[in-house]
Amino acid sequence: MNSHANISEELLARYLADTASESERDEVETWLAASEANARELAAYRLIWDHTASMQKSRTTVDTDAAWKKMKGKMSENKAPAILPEEVVRETKTIEFRPGVRQRRLPVTVWAAAMIAILVTAFGWFFLMSEKKPESRQVATTDNTTEQLLPDGTKVFLNYNSTLTYPENFNGDLRTVSLQGEAFFDVKPDAAHPFVIQANGTEIRVLGTSFNVKAYNEAPVRVDVATGKVRVSKDAHRVELVKGQSAEVLKDSIRSLQANINMMGYRTQIYEFNAADLQDVVSSIRDGYHVDVRLSNDKIAQCRLTIRFEKEPVDATLSVIAETLDLNLRKEGKVYWLDGNGCQ
Known part of the structure; x- marks a missing residue:
């Protein structure tokens, strides 16, 4: 490559590694400003430099010469073209050349303390909610x-x-x-x-x-x-x-x-009627025994009945009602019918 013929590879390496002196940085930046091709070329080198495995960020001193040699070997393997694709050209126009900022890693003890705090908070919330909402x-x-x-x-x-x-x-x-x-x-x-x-x-x-x-x-x-x-x-x-x-x-x-x-007859099986309309009597028996009892006509609905039943089977209860009021009782399927001409 001839585009950096007037600048040494070692200087470019120190620039990329952020170990160049102020005067050396000025020299590289003057070379960059000389042509857009120089800027594109350095941008391509920087992409390869950043992805070179040997350049792990650490606190040790960087051997720029060895790194540069490895990077050149990587470039030779990739055969990177001197003319970059349009996508890379657009990307290089927005690249800012500034020293890399190293991220400080938090000590393991700090992470452990944070995780313990999160777990304590989670368990505390769980037990608090458990106390507020007991199992139903x-x-x-x-x-x-x-x-x-x-x-x-x-x-x-x-x-x-x-x-x-x-x-x-x-x-x-x-x-x-x-x-x-x-x-x-x-x-x-x-x-x-x-x-x-x-x-x-x-x-x-x-x-x-x-x-x-x-x-x-x-x-x-x-x-x-x-x-x-x-x-x-x-x-x-x-x-x-x-x-x-x-x-x-x-x-x-x-x-x-x-x-x-x-x-409450469904629980006690006790029914007590005092001059109650037959319609109300039938309603209570229907709800208490959970059976379908019907009146064949409206004439008998107003018949009055005074009687007490205590834990009697439903058939016996309805038979007594029919006999007391001179009515007929018949069963069709699961339906009980009370029939008659009315009450005097």
């Missing part, structure tokens, strides 16, 4: 009923198609569970830790009492109190109930009712 458990029914004992000693009896979600352990100020469906709660008294049920946007809060909650999607939430006191609230609406009282939660209000003990 769930019990669900389909075509059956079941009883579940909660960690605090509270007993819950679930009706058909119901789901109860509760924590593995009750931590904190509240004992909170979630209900979808229907269940009877016999809550273990604990004045310092109120028992809270979340059911379709309604909150039922108690200290220690027994009551029934019906919270299916297709109907308003209903609460019937057997013993003690219960607070029912939704949004800004709130009502407190005692034994014998009931409430139905509507969209924008809470309506107070008289408790219906037959609402």
